[in-house]
Amino acid sequence: MNWKALVVAVTLVVSAVGTPVAAAATTNAASGQSSxxxxxxxxxxxxxxxxxxxxxxxxxxxxxxxxxxxxxxxxxxxxxxxxxxxxxxxxxxxxxxxxxxxxxxxxxxxxxxxxxxxxxxxxxxxxxxxxxxxxxxxxxxxxxxxxxxxxxxxxxxxxxxxxxxxxxxxxxxxxxxxxxxxxxxxxxxxxxxxxxxxxxxxxxNDSEKQQERMIANGTAVAEVYVQAAGDAASDADADDSDDSDSTPTATDSPTEDSSEEAKERSADVVRYSEDTTVEVTENAAGTFNATVERSQSEGKVVIMSVSEAAFENAEDAEVYVDGEAAAEASSYSEVQSATNDGETSKYLVRSSSSAQASTDVVVGINHFSAREVSMQSGGDGGGAISGGQPGFGAGVAVIALVGAALLARRQA
The missing domain is CATH 2.70.98.30 (Golgi alpha-mannosidase II; domain 4)
Incomplete structure (x- = not known):
């Protein structure tokens, strides 16, 4: 028997079998790393x-x-x-x-x-x-x-x-x-x-604990985080990739502010309710507009966490729903009462324990389905109807212009 030939043959067989095993192990390891x-x-x-x-x-x-x-x-x-x-x-x-x-x-x-x-x-x-x-x-x-x-x-x-x-x-x-x-x-x-x-x-703080309770019991159905690149080390693009499958969304709209900070301003939308959508239509230094839509008619709360770097004088913000001024509440109970088909929507302004300087504007919307919500800086002398156009979208802009014309006629 040619023993040398046999040894060579066995070696070739072992090598041939071992190679794919080793390759598979390498592939699996690479897959584990990429996961x-x-x-x-x-x-x-x-x-x-x-x-x-x-x-x-x-x-x-x-x-x-x-x-x-x-x-x-x-x-x-x-x-x-x-x-x-x-x-x-x-x-x-x-x-x-x-x-x-x-x-x-x-x-x-x-x-x-x-x-x-x-x-x-x-x-x-x-x-x-x-x-x-x-x-x-x-x-x-x-x-x-x-x-x-x-x-x-x-x-x-x-x-x-x-x-x-x-x-x-x-x-x-x-x-x-x-x-x-x-x-x-x-x-x-x-x-x-x-x-x-x-x-x-x-x-x-007490305000944030109250917000948690409203999230848990279904009263607060969404949050909007109005942010700027100046709040942290890097910028964030707010285009939403999840809206099509009804997951919490993030939306950003271009503004006319030419500053570098404004170019990197964003609005991150978090949804806690399956049947609630929030579309941001304007996000500028002193004006924020969005459409909030629900399939059910009962009123709900939307929380807006507003960074000072992204929105001027948020602590003095004026809030409009469908072009009409919402009443400022003095407590969370008033905001929640407004959602029970109240005569008007109401909002509450509270400080946040955020790492950055920010303010929470808690809006109790009295009924649905689609409502246009606007927040305007209160630091511009109260001119919320002129210039900034309270309300989101073209439809609300028309309402705002009509309101401005009526106001001017009455003052004339």
Whole structure:
């Protein structure tokens, strides 16, 4: 027998078999590396790694270092039904993939293999909205080292980090939140519900706590963050990539202000209600216009967080609904009363605990379906009807011009 020939033959066979195995291992490793995608916006940065969003950072602070989502049925099978209590072990989120990024929008959309959708918003509060999309889901928020979590109500939990930053997890619709022995927060959302994450630079003030309650009970259906590049280190483009599939959206409109700051002004729109849409039609230094539309007639609240760098004298803002001046309220209860088919819409101005200087303008719209909402700077001598055109869109501009003509005739 020719032993040398046999050895050579065996060597060739082993080499031939081993090569594709090694190649497959290399391919799998490369695939595993590419599954982790980093996102960095003006305010928010994070990574998607296989089955979780990790190191979620807002304004340089991390309160939650891991966010994972799984269908309720699968999560219960993994943990033996002990969701959110002492049985944190065993929970494994579904696979995630990045559908859209901060490169083209003020929001990044992440799809879960379980059918849920996560939308991270690049705004000062780093809001994340988890949409259940027709099947009951569980969202798990793992607190960062040194953070502590406590339950504020059946639908809200608060996480506080050792550097003073805080975050709130809110269930909108049917569901609840629980805090585990390890300090992690589990939110269970039914088929048509959503889970909301909001982060703050420090302790939440009373106004922000009230806003959280309104989000949880469905009174507040959307937020708009009016921002400028001057608020943070980088700019943010507010073109919306999610409006077509009814996810929280971000929209930006060009302005006539020629300053560099105005060119980078944006409006990030966060939607908490499936049947609510917000379209921003003007976003200038002293004028902000948007169309708010709902399929149901009952009144609701829209919250506008306004940066001083993006909007002049927001604390003295004047608010118009369909070209008519809304009444300024003195409390949240007045704003909520206006939504119960009140005689007029009302708004409330409150300071924000934002990392940047900003003001919250909370608007209670008395009824729907489509309403044109305008906010004008109060620092221009009260000339809200002339020049800035209160209201959004061409239709409201005509109403405003007619109103101005009538006013001039009466004064003549």
């Amino acid at each position: 982790a995608q980093a996102q960095s916006g003006t305010y928010v940065s994070f990574e998607t790694a296989d089955s979780a969003v990790v190191d979620y950072t807002v304004n340089g602070k991390t309160v939650v270092d891991r966010l994972s989502v799984q269908s309720t049925s699968e999560a219960k099978s993994q943990t033996g039904g002990e969701l959110g209590l002492s049985g944190d072990a065993g929970f494994s989120g579904a696979g995630l993939s990045l559908a859209s990024s901060f490169d083209a929008s003020t929001s990044a959309t992440i799809q879960s293999e379980s059918g849920a959708e996560l939308v991270a918003h690049d705004n000062d509060r780093g809001i994340v909205v988890v949409k259940a999309n027709g099947e009951s889901h569980v969202a798990r928020f793992n607190s960062s080292d040194g953070s502590e979590a406590e339950q504020a109500s059946e639908k809200r939990a608060v996480i506080t980090s050792d550097d003073g930053a805080t975050a709130t997890v809110i269930v909108v619709g049917d569901g609840n939140v629980t805090v585990s022995d390890g300090g992690n927060v589990t939110a269970m959302a039914e088929e048509n519900s959503r889970v909301v994450y909001r982060q703050y630079e420090g302790e939440r």
